[in-house]
Amino acid sequence: MNEWFSYLFEFKNQIFSLSVEHIELTSLAVVIAILLGIPLGILISYVKRLNKPVLGVVGVIQAIPSMALLGFSIPLLGIGTMPAVVMVILYSLLPIIKNTTTGINNINLQTLEAAKGIGLTRLQILFKIQLPLAMPMIMSGIRIAAVTAVGLMTMAAFIGGGGLGYLVFSGIRTVNTDQILAGAFSACILAVVVDGVFGIIESLVTPTNLQKNNTKKKLMKMERNTLKKGVLVSVACVLVGLFFATGISQGYTENKVIVIGSKDFTEQEIIGYMLAEAIERKTDISVERKLALGGTQICFEALKADDIDIYVDYSGTCYGDTLKYSPITNVKTVYNTVKKDFKAKFNIDVLKQMSFNNTYTLAVKKETADKYHLKTISDLAKVGNQLTAATSLEFLNREDGIIGLKKKYNFHFKDQIGIDGSPKYLALMNNESDVTDAFSTDGLLKKYDLTILQDDQHFFPPYYAIPLVRAGVTAKYPEIVPIIEEVGELLNDNVMIALNYQVDELKKDPREVAIEFLRENKVI
Amino acid sequence: MIEFKNVSKFFNDKQILRDISFMINQGELVAIIGASGCGKTTILKMINRLIDSFSGKIFINGEDIVKQDIIKLRRNIGYVIQQTGLFPHMTVKENIEIIPKIEKMHEEKIIKRTYEVMEMVGLNSDEYLNRYPSELSGGQQQRVGIARAFATNPKIILMDEPFSALDPITRLQLQDELINLQAKIKKTIVFVTHDMNEAIKIADKICILNQGEIIQYDTPENILKNPVNDFVSTFVGKNRIWSSPEFIRAKDIMIDQPLTCSKNLSLLECVEKMKFTNADSLLIVDPCDYLLGIVTAKQTQNRSDRHVLVESIMKNDFIKISSDEPIINILEIFKQHKIVQAPVVDEKGLLKGLITQSSLLIALSQQFLDTEEVG
Numbered sequence: 001m002n003e004w005f006s007y008l009f010e011f012k013n014q015i016f017s018l019s020v021e022h023i024e025l026t027s028l029a030v031v032i033a034i035l036l037g038i039p040l041g042i043l044i045s046y047v048k049r050l051n052k053p054v055l056g057v058v059g060v061i062q063a064i065p066s067m068a069l070l071g072f073s074i075p076l077l078g079i080g081t082m083p084a085v086v087m088v089i090l091y092s093l094l095p096i097i098k099n100t101t102t103g104i105n106n107i108n109l110q111t112l113e114a115a116k117g118i119g120l121t122r123l124q125i126l127f128k129i130q131l132p133l134a135m136p137m138i139m140s141g142i143r144i145a146a147v148t149a150v151g152l153m154t155m156a157a158f159i160g161g162g163g164l165g166y167l168v169f170s171g172i173r174t175v176n177t178d179q180i181l182a183g184a185f186s187a188c189i190l191a192v193v194v195d196g197v198f199g200i201i202e203s204l205v206t207p208t209n210l211q212k213n214n215t216k217k218k219l220m221k222m223e224r225n226t227l228k229k230g231v232l233v234s235v236a237c238v239l240v241g242l243f244f245a246t247g248i249s250q251g252y253t254e255n256k257v258i259v260i261g262s263k264d265f266t267e268q269e270i271i272g273y274m275l276a277e278a279i280e281r282k283t284d285i286s287v288e289r290k291l292a293l294g295g296t297q298i299c300f301e302a303l304k305a306d307d308i309d310i311y312v313d314y315s316g317t318c319y320g321d322t323l324k325y326s327p328i329t330n331v332k333t334v335y336n337t338v339k340k341d342f343k344a345k346f347n348i349d350v351l352k353q354m355s356f357n358n359t360y361t362l363a364v365k366k367e368t369a370d371k372y373h374l375k376t377i378s379d380l381a382k383v384g385n386q387l388t389a390a391t392s393l394e395f396l397n398r399e400d401g402i403i404g405l406k407k408k409y410n411f412h413f414k415d416q417i418g419i420d421g422s423p424k425y426l427a428l429m430n431n432e433s434d435v436t437d438a439f440s441t442d443g444l445l446k447k448y449d450l451t452i453l454q455d456d457q458h459f460f461p462p463y464y465a466i467p468l469v470r471a472g473v474t475a476k477y478p479e480i481v482p483i484i485e486e487v488g489e490l491l492n493d494n495v496m497i498a499l500n501y502q503v504d505e506l507k508k509d510p511r512e513v514a515i516e517f518l519r520e521n522k523v524i
Numbered sequence: 525m526i527e528f529k530n531v532s533k534f535f536n537d538k539q540i541l542r543d544i545s546f547m548i549n550q551g552e553l554v555a556i557i558g559a560s561g562c563g564k565t566t567i568l569k570m571i572n573r574l575i576d577s578f579s580g581k582i583f584i585n586g587e588d589i590v591k592q593d594i595i596k597l598r599r600n601i602g603y604v605i606q607q608t609g610l611f612p613h614m615t616v617k618e619n620i621e622i623i624p625k626i627e628k629m630h631e632e633k634i635i636k637r638t639y640e641v642m643e644m645v646g647l648n649s650d651e652y653l654n655r656y657p658s659e660l661s662g663g664q665q666q667r668v669g670i671a672r673a674f675a676t677n678p679k680i681i682l683m684d685e686p687f688s689a690l691d692p693i694t695r696l697q698l699q700d701e702l703i704n705l706q707a708k709i710k711k712t713i714v715f716v717t718h719d720m721n722e723a724i725k726i727a728d729k730i731c732i733l734n735q736g737e738i739i740q741y742d743t744p745e746n747i748l749k750n751p752v753n754d755f756v757s758t759f760v761g762k763n764r765i766w767s768s769p770e771f772i773r774a775k776d777i778m779i780d781q782p783l784t785c786s787k788n789l790s791l792l793e794c795v796e797k798m799k800f801t802n803a804d805s806l807l808i809v810d811p812c813d814y815l816l817g818i819v820t821a822k823q824t825q826n827r828s829d830r831h832v833l834v835e836s837i838m839k840n841d842f843i844k845i846s847s848d849e850p851i852i853n854i855l856e857i858f859k860q861h862k863i864v865q866a867p868v869v870d871e872k873g874l875l876k877g878l879i880t881q882s883s884l885l886i887a888l889s890q891q892f893l894d895t896e897e898v899g
Contacts, residue, residue: 114609117574117682118623118672119598128622132613207613209656 007178015167019186022163024242026153026194029085030146033092037145038138040093041100042126051101058094066091066155071297074159078307079261079293084156084163091152092145099141103134132207139202146198150191154183160261160293160302164190170292173265175422175444176507197235200228256285258473258480261299261308264292265421266503266510267358267441267496271312271465271487273514278483281524285477295394296321300468304346309473310484314358316461318342318350318468320400327400327461334462347471351481354465354488356441356496360395361460362405362453363438365428369451376456380435381411390433393418400461401437408459439463441493443500465491490521525550525712526571526680531580533566533736540566541578542736548729550679551710555723558733559759564716567733568682571714572601584680599623602673602681602711607689609669610657616642617653620672627676641671644709646701663694670702683715687722699726720760724748724768732756745771766891774854775847777887778868778877784809787816787835794834795824807867807875808838815867815875818842844869847876851887854879 008015044051061069066087073083107130115129131138154165167183170176203211204225258279262272269291276287290308293299296317302308318338320327323345328334339350364374372383380387384406395401396418406412413435419427425444427433438445438452445452467484474481491499499517502508518524526548533541540563548554556564569575570582573594582589589597603609610619617638624634642649645667657665666686673681687695703726706713717723723730724744731741740752748765751757765771784807785794794806804821817838827837845854845866857866858881865880 110605110607110609111611113574114603114605115611117569117572117598117603117605119595119601120622120626121595124626129611133611209613209615209658 004178004181008182011179011182015164015182015186018162018164018166018183019190020242022150022153022156022165022187022190023239025081025085025156025161025163026088026146026149026190027239029088029153030092030142030149032085033089033096033145033149034142036089037093037096037141038100041097041138042104042131044097045101045104055094055098055101058090058097061090062094066152067158070155070159074298074301075305078305079159079161079298079302080290080307081156081161083159084153084161087155088149088152092149095141095144095148096138097141099137099144100134103137104130106137107133133210135206136202136210139198139206143195143198143202146194147191150187150194154187157292158264158294159298160290166292169264170269172423173421175425175504178507197232200232204228204232256283256477257288258285258309258477259288259290259307261293261302261311262291263296263299263311263313264294265439266443266500267439268292268312269510270499270503270514270517271491273511274487274518275310275312275467275484277511277515278487278518278523279480282483283477283479285480303348303468303470306470310467310469310480312354312465312467314463315353315466316359316400316463318466320461321398327404329458329461331462331464335464335466338466342468343471349469349471349474351467351469352485352488354467355490355492357462357464357493358439358441358496359455359460359463360401361438361440361455362435363428363445363450364435364453366449366451368434369453374451374453376454377405377409377459378456380453381409384409384411384413387413387434388415388417388432389413389435389437390417390419390424390427391435391437392420392424395437400459405459408457441496441500443497443502443504446497446501447505486523487518490517490523525552525585526714527583527586528567528570529581529583531567531570531578531582533563533570533575533578540736543580544736544738545580546731546738546741548712548714550712552728553706553713553715553726554729554731555715555717555727556731556733557717557720557723560718562733563736564718564733565684568684568714568716571680571682572598572603599627599676600678600680602676602678604666604669604673604681604683604686606685607662607665610665610672612657615654615656616647616660616668619657619668620675622672623676637675637677641674644674644705645671647671661694662690663698666690666698679712681711681713683713685716685718688717688719695722702726720764721767724764732759734759744768749776769852770850772851772887773847774845774849774851774868774879775876777851777854777883778847778879779883780877782807782867782875782878784813784875785834786811787833787838789834790831791824791827791834791837792830794819795821795830798824805865805878806834807878808834809875813874815844815869815873816840818867842867844873845879846871851884855884858884 040054044054069087069090070083073086077083077086111129111133112125115125120128153163154168156163157165157169164183164187167179167186171179171183260272260276262268272289272291276289279285280287293302296313299308299311299313300322303311315334315338316327319325319334323338323341325337335353342348342350362377362380368374372379374380389402391402396416397403402416417427417433422444424433424436425448428436429448438450440452465488467488499513502513503510528544528546531541531544532539544567556567558564566575570578571589573589611622614622620638620641621634624637638653639649642653647664647667652660652664657668660668669686687698690698699722715727727744729741730744730747732739732747734755740747740756747756747760748768748771751760783797783801783803783805785797787808787810798804798806798821806819807815808817808819809815817840819834819838823837823839843857843861843863843866845857845868847868847870865878867875868877868879870876
């Protein structure tokens with residue numbers, strides 16, 4: 001517990017700024033959802049024909065897993081805050097639309113007839129009678145949407161949208177419980193606060209007579225209302241202030257900006273920070289960091305969509321995954337093919353490959369290795385049918401992953417499970433699995449003291465790190481190329497393991513680790 | 525004021541109204557009555573165009589309502605409905621002032637009018653204006669409903685079974701107040717009800733509907749006494765009139781052709797006449813039937829001179845009853861003056877008939893014995 005508090009204290013600035021980001025994104029999404037949802041709800045309660053299709057579509061959207069929705073939206077909306085906000089809007093629509101139309105349709109018909117009969121116009125009936133009477137229902141829909149939105153917005157971090165989800169995701173990745181807790185706890189507090197704020201709004205906009213706790217004297221109620229209005233106004237001021245503050249800082253953009261992205265694991269973040277710091281300190285270009293975006297798919301789409309300018313991928317991934325060639329082991333052929341094809345097909349420059357090969361490898365616990373005398377994958381193949389493999393989802397589905405591996409070594413596992421991120425190590429430690437895939441530079445290998453099995457039949461293709469840069473960027477800023485290549489030369493397998501270990505195990509900030517390394521090696 | 529001309533209405537394929545034509549005069553309270561599904565509410569809702577498509581024409585003050593602006597038309601017609609006509613989220617004040625405020629009437633005028641209508645319906649403004657409908661009893665809610673209808677001071681008020689959801693005592697009370705109110709303000713009120721007692725009590729005219737047709741449109745008294753057909757008499761109820769005895773008048777129960785004679789007859793001739801017809805009194809009239817006096821059998825018995833003219837012995841300070849006198853008053857008069865009979869005269873003093881104790885007995889016995897209708 002104490003550790004956690006000291007963690008909170010140490011990272012209070014980061015937590016605060018992520019919370020602010022989270023609040024901004026959430027309120028933006030909820031406000032837009034309200035502006036869309038209520039009119040739609042009104043529309044479908046008037047035009048009954050639209051009722052089923054609209055609620056149907058919104059309902060189906062609700063059923064799509066948020067990850068999948070984000071995945072779909074990247075080609076259309078790119079990465080960052082935009083798709084995250086859109087996703088939260090889409091998920092918020094159902095309760096708002098549904099409750100609006102239910103609220104309006106549940107109004108006593110005689111009341112409406114009286115309204116019509118005494119000569120109110122359609123609009124007057126809507127605004128003076130229907131909406132006020134439906135307000136408790138509408139507000140409860142909005143409250144549900146708002147609280148859910150706070151939780152959902154953590155998914156924004158998955159595509160580089162920021163927010164508290166960043167802490168949760170990076171915590172899960174590095175088995176940093178303090179960080180996960182910090183993110184989750186802040187999100188919970190935020191949800192409670194949001195619920196409270198919307199509760200106040202609800203009691204202000206709901207006609208006095210329709211409120212549930214209607215027993216207090218009216219005078220008291222009026223005093224309380226003034227108080228509530230005060231709270232609300234201050235909340236609104238803070239929000240507007242936040243938007244202005246960040247709006248201005250975003251509005252102030254220098255002409256020379258490049259955007260560096262990265263995938264969502266430690267090594268990628270460290271390299272991302274290294275490149276960013278090196279470029280910023282050695283040139284007059286400012287760098288926007290969109291790190292920990294997601295998997296290969298997301299980063300590559302973002303690069304193609306101009307959302308980012310640079311990220312580092314791995315030769316084998318580009319060759320087998322993106323270009324869909326069947327995996328081969330020749331380092332040179334792989335690199336040259338990727339370089340040539342990327343330029344031709346995507347107009348992306350592939351810079352010189354870095355000195356480390358973060359290839360796949362299989363790892364087992366020391367006891368397992370001792371028990372079955374495992375040193376190589378060939379050894380593993382002999383006892384594979386007694387072992388359970390828990391690997392990342394990507395590895396599970398790749399031709400150059402478990403599928404090809406089993407063909408090459410001709411064996412089967414007793415069972416194979418897909419688990420992403422660091423929980424697969426936990427599964428290993430808890431003896432829920434026996435074998436896991438790992439990257440050869442993974443700091444967690446050191447942390448959990450795992451035995452790496454040698455790829456004695458050379459199945460895994462080379463996965464040297466290769467910086468991918470949009471061709472336009474290399475043309476515009478040729479000075480960044482030597483800087484990136486200088487950093488790349490310094491990074492060999494052992495250096496990378498050590499750096500990863502510092503972040504994953506010693507819980508250092510990846511940015512600090514990156515800067516420290518650059519200083520030690522006199523890059524900056 | 526309001527005129528229906530050959531109005532028919534179909535809902536889908538079902539004919540709700542069949543060629544309705546009738547006229548509601550200014551200042552009249554007309555009750556539209558009939559079994560449920562007879563089209564009475566349809567008629568009401570056509571007047572403020574809540575039901576807007578029909579064949580035929582409806583005029584208000586000679587103007588075809590279809591040609592008027594629908595919102596304006598409705599705002600010039602008060603509308604009171606059963607139960608939940610009030611807006612639950614608004615206070616009494618807000619409910620009453622909704623249309624005046626929308627019409628942007630002068631603020632002070634609105635407040636003044638609100639107090640006026642509240643007083644009109646017998647509610648204390650200071651006590652009730654800031655309450656919500658749910659804080660009022662059913663009767664109070666309906667009073668507010670009526671107040672709201674009067675807020676814009678419309679000439680026409682439509683009431684759709686306004687009292688039917690109230691308990692009987694409150695209902696009677698509100699009916700009485702409506703009658704008093706109407707006596708003062710003389711609005712044109714169209715009042716839909718399914719309660720015959722209510723219609724007879726409050727209406728100037730009653731319009732009886734059956735299956736989309738007007739069966740009889742007349743004053744309550746005429747409907748009670750002269751139902752046009754079996755439907756009306758069954759609908760009204762056979763002995764219904766006894767619950768409204770004020771409609772049973774002297775002319776309905778009197779002996780139409782009492783025994784009369786001229787003032788020039790001798791006493792002897794009078795006695796003969798009475799003996800012959802077995803009557804115990806004679807009414808003396810002039811040639812125009814003007815009632816001059818009365819002679820009873822008792823008076824003739826002690827007379828020795830049987831040749832005097834009847835003129836000289838007849839009584840002329842006797843009690844006369846007007847032909848429109850209700851039966852209750854007649855009983856009262858008989859009791860008070862200890863008389864056994866009284867002649868019935870019109871406003872000019874011309875003899876119309878005679879009421880005796882036995883004719884009263886016959887009339888009163890009709891409510892218990894299933895004999896001929898009164899009147």
